[in-house]
Structure formats: structure tokens, C-alpha cells
Amino acid sequence: MGDQYRDTGWFGVLFTTFIVFSILYNIARARRGKSLFIRRIAGLNAIDEAVGRATEMGKPVVMVPGLSDTTVNAKSMQAINIFAYVARVAARFATPILVCCYNSGIYAVSQEIIRDVYQEEGLADRYDVDSVRFISDRQFAFAAGVSGLILRERAAAAFFMGEFYAESLILAESANTVGAIQVASSTEITQTPFFIAACDYVLIGDEFYAASAYLTRQPVLVGSLIGQDWGKLTIALTVLLGVIGGTYAIHTQTDTSWDDKNELVIGLPHRAKPADGLLQRLLIPKPEADVKVERPQYSPDEIPKPDKGGGS
Amino acid sequence: MDYQLFKLTCGVVAILGLYTVLYRENKFYRFWEHVFLGLAAGYSMVFLWSETLKGGWWDKMVGTTAEHANGSGASMAYPFYAALLPIGLMGYTVFNKKYNWMSRVPIGIILGLYSGQQISAWQNRYVPNIVSSMKPVIPTTLEFTKPLTKGLSKEATAAINANLYPSQAITNIIFLVTLLSVLSYFLFSFDVKSKIIHRMSLNGRWLLMIGFGAIFGSTVMMRFTLLIDRMYFIWIEWFKQGILHR
Amino acid sequence: MLPIFADLDPHTIWNAPSGSIELVIKCMVALLLGAAFVGICFAIPSQLRRFIIFTATFVSGGFYILFYYFPAPIARQPLDQPRNVLEGFSFWLTDAQPIIATISNTIGSFLIGLGIYSLMRVHLRKLMKKQKDWGYSLVLFVSMLLMVTFGYWDYFDRFGKDGAAMAAGPAGGAWHFQQYANDILFDGFFQQMEAGMFSMVAFYILSAAYRAFRARSIEATILLATALVVMLSVMGAVVYQWDEGIKALAHNDPGSFLNNFKLDVIAAWLKDAVQTPSIRGIDFGVGIGLLAMGLRLWLNLDKTGGAV
């Protein structure tokens, strides 16, 4: 049934699978106890400093695990994993924390994970259920609520990590107004420049995903991080190979059809396009004409519901 | 005061109330902040049923009769959706110290469904990006820039378009260097001993700043537009058209 | 394959006609099954808890993984029956997909109440104990109750008998008090406040840019310069003037090399040659990070996920 990979092409699936494999393989490798290296990530060393300052001032540490559009997703999970570390440091110093959640899924997960952190530290009595709060699941009501909290509680440190959109600057400037140390990171690249402008420390791009590995040094996370590096190297190598292939294609191959928007020219031989390179064609196959497959048919009284004709 | 003007006035008062926080946190802002949070929570509760559960769950579970569906044909009911109710409610055990683990079951299902999609999502999103990054780098002609094609025949235009000119090749090389430098900046597990890689990842940081600068520049456009829109609401829709009737 | 997911209208074991006794019975059975599962969870020994969570995550994620790797049926027409078992399975996967989407939609929706509960807890406590600022908690409650009351009142009106005659906006008529009240709350206050809050970002951008955009280091200078060029390039009037100047310099020759220094050409080049690849570079990393996180969640490899 190989021809059924028509839409994506078998090579694209293979390529993706290789990346998946390199992540899983490195996780397995790290679990077997091989010690592995991670480079320094500047923003993360600031966590202890920020919590320490909050302790001195006796003001809370505010953490915002970002928006996630519907329910909880991998980005907010990663943010909560980082906050688990922050909460652990805060618990040891008995510094008050405030986790502001955007939706119920995040709320439930944070509630559980932060509670566990306090329990593991043997400080369950210090845990206040209301330190993890649901604010609102409307983006700007959330922004208004969180910035109100930051201003009123005069937070000494603020962590904004996860999926942030336009509210990033509202939160960051509110925290700046009360003089809080801010460590921020957005998985949305478009928000990073605003965090750079307004915050003290910013994690860029997938430093966010590297953070939990860097902080906790759990073998699984470190292994995964190395697998991710393999993936990035694979992409770089593929791009380079494709560059060679594409360059080769435009220099040597010819094509007879040329669809350049409206300028359709057929029959005259032309230089091939870069997309005609071997690797390019393997990753994104040329669309074929529609095929028909003969199959036995359902009788009309067995028609699946969605296909009754429209109109009245 | 007519209804439209009353409604506009409500909006203007609320907006100005929120704006007062720009000066400092105050009682007026606090009032409007809580109104806002209350309305948001109320609205979530309304659309919980009206926009999601009613059509997405209830109607599928109970089906429609011919009378209810206005002649468009009855549809069958799928009663087994009812089993989702107890499973969904398991989430509420989170407040119980003993059974809070159970809240992880519905969340586990959601996270599972989310994470299962990541592989295909990755391929759909990034493979076309990888392919379009494979830009040719050796020009096919020595003419530096692309000549104008206006007024030429289709064949001649196509032949010109098919060439790679040195100016484009240089752009493509810069593109590749940027891409690879940025990628190398985000390698975490390599002890950078090679000078070339070290240099590249430093370049990567500078090139990132160009990218961020460009993002900042184009984002500012939107942010200001939204402010202008509010000013339009206040000055034109409310003050000029509503109060002054111009 | 059992037609569990086929959504066929013919009467099967999985469905029932709307409004029938059969439907009620089947609903009860489904509810009982669900409740039984919850009951089992209450009684289960703690060693098995992790296993249950793992299974729930693994099976639901496994569906999409299977859906991705199993070849999709080609050129399927509405009335087609599968030719063989393998194809039957791929039809089944395709048919199941909307149902799976319904399941995750529904479970996600049931959780919404959790957040509201937390909100109420915090503010009810303030109210009951008359803590500092309890008045604001009262404001929150009142506005929430108003929104819920008029929101549902309006909703049921619209889906009731006279709903069809009711206009979407106030201009169309056939409105009662509850429609007006809902409109004021939602359109008059809520929507305008959202837009108002959003527009405040513009103020903050100004102060953040003023504070941070100083040519202190090479990095900061690069950031500043690019931002300026791009900002100028979205100002149509500036672009127009600049470009006219360039045209004059080039003696209106459209083939002149000088045309490459038009402001929008520079900005476009900057986007193509530097901005696009740098975003892409970050994006590749973020994408793989997300993929890895997804895989770890699916296989339940992370340790921080609660001490079960």
C-alpha cells in the first residue's frame, strides 16, 4: 500500500521518523547512565538570584505559565516543569509564590505538580492551595487580572514562560513598574523582541525547552536535549545537501513545463527549478493527477450520514 | 439618550477606567479589572454550553428527530458519548488530597491526543520549510541583476526567470549562512572547541538581533493600529457621531 | 471492522433513534460504564495509578500516531466500501478522527468549570471573611452573575420559537430587555474592555522602546537599526517620498541599479535574506523541542508529572 503515502511521500515520513528516533535513542542512551554535556544558558542562572531577592524583600514570586489556546498542551507543561524547579527553591526559603493560570487544564496540572513539589520537600504545611490561581481564560481579562495582581502584591520576581502573545508586554511592563526581576521566554518568536526590550533575562527559542534539562539534569531530559541537537544537525545537513542538489539541478536539468503564475509555457525546454532537485522531490513529491479506485459501494440506505446532499 | 449612545458610553467609561492604570494602580482600575474578570468568567460559563457542549456533545448524544430538524431528516443519537461525563468530572478530584491523581486521567487523555499529533504536525509544518531553505548558490549567468521583462515574449520571460543571477545567489548565500549560524547557536550539547562553530554561533546571535529588530518593527504597526482604533471609538464613534451627531 | 466510528445512520448497536426509550437505556449504560471506571479508580491500589494514567495517555496519543503512519485511503468516494481488511482499517481510522476530536473537545469543556471553581473559592473567601478589598470580589460576583443570567436568557430565547425572527444586532428589532442587557454586557462592556486592554500595549511599547533601545552594545545597535528601517518601511508616505527621490537619482530609468535602494526593497531584502532564515532557524529548534516534549508526554517519561 506504499502508493498511499501519495500526499506526503514516503521520504518525508522516513525523515520525520529519523528525527523521532534520534530523540528516543538518546533518551534511552542517557537513561543507561552515560553522562552528557550541556552548555551554559545565561537566563537560567538568574532564577536563584531572583528568588533570593524575593525572599529578602518578603514579596511573592509570580509565575505565569503562558496561554495555551484550548486546554493544557506541551508548551504549558514545559513551563510548569520549569516552575516546579522555581517553586522548589521558593519552598526551601519559605518565599510566597503565585502561579497565575490561563485555563482549567493548566490550573489542574499546576495545582498538582506544585503541591507535589512541596510534599517532596517535606513542606506540605507551607503550601497554600490559593497560591495557584485561575485568573481568566479570556486573554485580556487575564492580562488585566495578572497585571493587577503584580502591581498590588508588588511582586519581587516574575517568571513569564510559555506561550505568550500580545499580553507579554502588559505583564512585563507592569512587573517593571514595581521593580521586579523578570525572567521571560516565549515560544512565540514574535514576542521575544518585546521580552528582550522589557525583561532582565530572556530565554530565546528552544532554550525554553532546554531549561528543564539544564536545571534538573534528569537523564531523560538531557538525553532528549541531545536528541534535539541531532535533529537540528540533521536539518542543517539536509539543507546543505539540498542546496547542492538544487544548484546541480538548475545547472544541468531541463524542464519542458513552466508554470510561473500566469505565464504558463509548455513545450519549450527551460532550466529546471531548484525544487526539481532530488532531495526536494523526495521530500515534497510533485502532485499527481487524480486517480480513481474501483471499490464496492454501499447501498443507499447504508449511506454514511455526512454525505446527504445539501440544500432543501 | 438612545440605546446605541448608551452602549457606546459604557464602553468609553470602561476603557478610560482601564487606562488609568497607566498613571498608577488605583481604585478605579481595580473596579474595572474585577468587572472585566467577572464578565469574562460569566461569558466562559455561557459559551461552555452554547458554543461547545450543546452542539459538540449534547446534540450528538441525543440526536435529532424529524420534527426538531425542520424536515432536514432525523439523525441518529450516539448515546455512548454519555460516558465522557464521568471521565470529564474526574478532573475535579484535584482538590482532594487522596484522590487528586485521578485528575490526571482526563488531562492525560487530552495531552495524549495533543502529543500524538505532534509528529504529523512537525512534518507538515517544517518539511516544506526545510525544502524551501534549499536555495541554489551558484549563478547560471554572469549578468549581475535580473533584467526587466516588461514587454518581452512569454518564452523570453520564462527563460529570464529561470536563470539564477549573481545578486540573487549572494542573497541566497546570506540566507544560508544566517540559517546555519542561528541553528548552531541553538546547539546545547556541544562543547564548542572548533573556532568556526564558535564564530558561527556568535554571528548567529547578531543575525538573530536583525531578525528580532525586523519583527519589532512590523509588530509595532499592529499595536499602534489597535490604539488608533480605540481612539477612533472614543473620538469618532462616541464623541463625534454619538454626542455631537455629526 | 466494527462500525463503531463510522457514524452511519442505519441503526446499529452503537446508536439509537432520537427520543426513543432505547436511547435513554443506552445513555444510562454508558453513564454507568463511565461511572464504574471512576469507581474502579477510587478503589485501585496506588501502584496501578501510574499505569492507568500512562495507558490513557498512550492509547489516546497512539491513535494519532497510527493515523499518521497507517496509509490513508486514496481517492475514497462517499459510498465506497473497503476492498480488504487493511483498507477497512484505514477507512476506520479516517472515520474515527472526527469522533476523537469530539471526545477531546468534550473532555476539555468539562474541565472549564474547574477554573471557575478556583476563582469563586478565592473571592468567596474574601467576601465571607470580609478580607481587604472584599468589595471588589463582590463586584466580580455581580458582574459574573449578570453575564451568566442574561447570556443564557438570550441564548434560550434565540434557540426558542421566536428565535429566527430575532436580529443579530440591536438595529434589527424583535428585541426584549434580556437581549439589550446581554448586548450591553457583552458588546458594550466586555468586548470594548478587551480591545481597550489590548490597545494599552501601544503605550507600553513606547516606554519599553524608549528605555531599552539604546545603542549600548553591538547587539543593541543592530536591533535598533533594523527596527528603524522596518518601521519606516511600513510608513507608506515615507516610502513614497524616499522612492521618488531614488527614482529621480536614477533618472527614472527602471533598469537602474539604484532602484535596489528603495526603502521597501531594502526592507523586503532584509526580510528575505535575514529575517526569514533567522526565524526559521529558531523555529526549527522550537519545533524539535516541541516534538520531543510531545514524545516525552506521550510515553510519560518526564518525572515532574506528579508523584503517583
Place this chain on the structure above:
Amino acid sequence: MASRSSIAELGNKLQSLPKPALYLILFLVASLPLIKPIPLPNSPDPASIDFYAHLMELPEGSKILICSDWTNSTRGESMGEMDALLRVLMRRKIKFAVYSIGDGQAPRVARETIARISREEGGGQPLYKPYEDYVVIGFFPNGEGQTAAVNTNVRAAFAGKTDISPTGQREVVQSPVFEGINSLADFKYLINVTASSTNTVILERIKKTNLMFAVSGVMVPENTVYYASGQLKGLLGGIKGVYDMETLMEYGVNNPGPHMVTSAAYGQIPGFPGKANTGKGTAYYPALHVCLSVLILAVITGNVGMFLSRKGR
């Protein structure tokens, strides 16, 4: 000649203007140009021209699917985009279905916008009839799963959702809009008017039909990447995109005249001169210029201040 210390003092002052003063200036300059808008010259982006041209190339009676994911919080940009899109669709008699995955409020906002444009285009009377010419399908909270379902089987994905028709509440898939729609490919385009990250959700999952996005200004850089790689057939970005559309509706493409919009990629494409083409783009664009100038001025002031205080030291 001023002493060194007074230069440094001036420098420090310029570096620390009070925030409220900056805010007040911005408040004023954003308001003033609205009183009397001045039409500004414009040359539309190729991505906007693609967007317009593809809509104009559709045969009459085609159908498209709109995923509307904006609310009044981004009214300034998204409403302008939606207005322009709807005007072109209605003038070209193209039927459309609207659904949302980004926000629970979005369907309602979309419904009101469609009703308004329909009245404006029909000269007071609705030009497009609800349920007959367009349907609003509603909101789906699980965007990822729903979008995947839309790609696999569009009818099944929308089955069970109802909209208000002249004869009461009816299933959307029974509406004339869904006549002849058996697969997503039967919708000529899926257009996402969005102000949130639903663009990537759609991009990752929709394969059966062509995509065009109308996004907010902040999302332009990100989506330019996808436009460049051919994943998007057209792209409107921010208020510039709106102004581009309004310019294109007025003058078309490659139509000789004082305001000719030129594009090498297309032949002549007509505009709709004489109709109500101007909207938010024309109204807001001048004010945007003033605001950006203030920002640039503020940044320059800060830098001059820094320079002076260093010199004075």
C-alpha cells in the same frame, strides 16, 4: 558654553522622561489625525496582490471556507481585513461558510460583521441571506483535532452543528452552502482571518485545499515565511494589508490611471471603482504614521540623552 555637568544633566533628563508623560503624548497624537484623514499614496505588497487576485480569479458561484478567529480586541486590524474580504466575496457572488477555532466569541463577531457588510453592500437591505448564502458554523474548542477532522472529512467534522435559518434552527451541512461539498477540496480556499496562533494549527493540518491568511501585523514576519515557501497563496498583514485591499478594490491591478497598481505576475484585474471601498485602512493609516514618528523620536531622544551624558562625564 554649557558646562560638562549641565550637559550630563540634560543627557540624564532626556534618558529618564516620566512614563505618564510619554503615554499622554501618545494618547494625543493617536487621536488628532483621526479628525481629518488624509489619503496617502500606497503601493500594495505582492502578498496582498496575490490575495486579491486569487479572490478575483474564482469563478462566480464558487465556495470558500473561512476560519474566523478574531474578536473585537483586534478590531482595528482584523475587522478591516474581514470587511474587505467580505465585500469582494459578496460582489463576486461567492458563498461561504464560517467557523472558528480560536475564540468562543469569534462566531458572534463574524455574524455581526457579515450582517453589517451585507446591509452596506445591498444598500440597506441584506444582500446575502443567512443560511442560504452563508452559514456560521460555530466554535470548536479543540482547534487541533477539529482542523485535522476538517481536512479528513469536512462534512463529518461539521455534522451536528446548527445555524439559524429562515425556518428555524437547522443543520449547517444541509445548507445550500454545502451543496456539492464532499471534500475539503470542494472549497476553493480556506481563508483564515486570525489574530492568534490558529494560523499554525491550520497550516500544519490542512492539505486538501489552498490556504490564504489575513493576519494581524504582529504575525506578518512569521507568516511571510510560509508565504515565501508557497504554503500560503496570499497573505494580508495588518493595517497595511487592509489599506492594500482598499487600494486594490478601488484601482484593480494593472489598470492604467494616475494610481495604477502594477504587478508583473498578473494581467489586468478589474477593481470596483465607485463602490464603497474605503474603510478602516484609509481612516487609520495617517494616524499610524504619526504614532510611529513619535516612537522613533522617543528612541532618538533616549539615544541622544545617553550620548550627552557620556560626553558630559
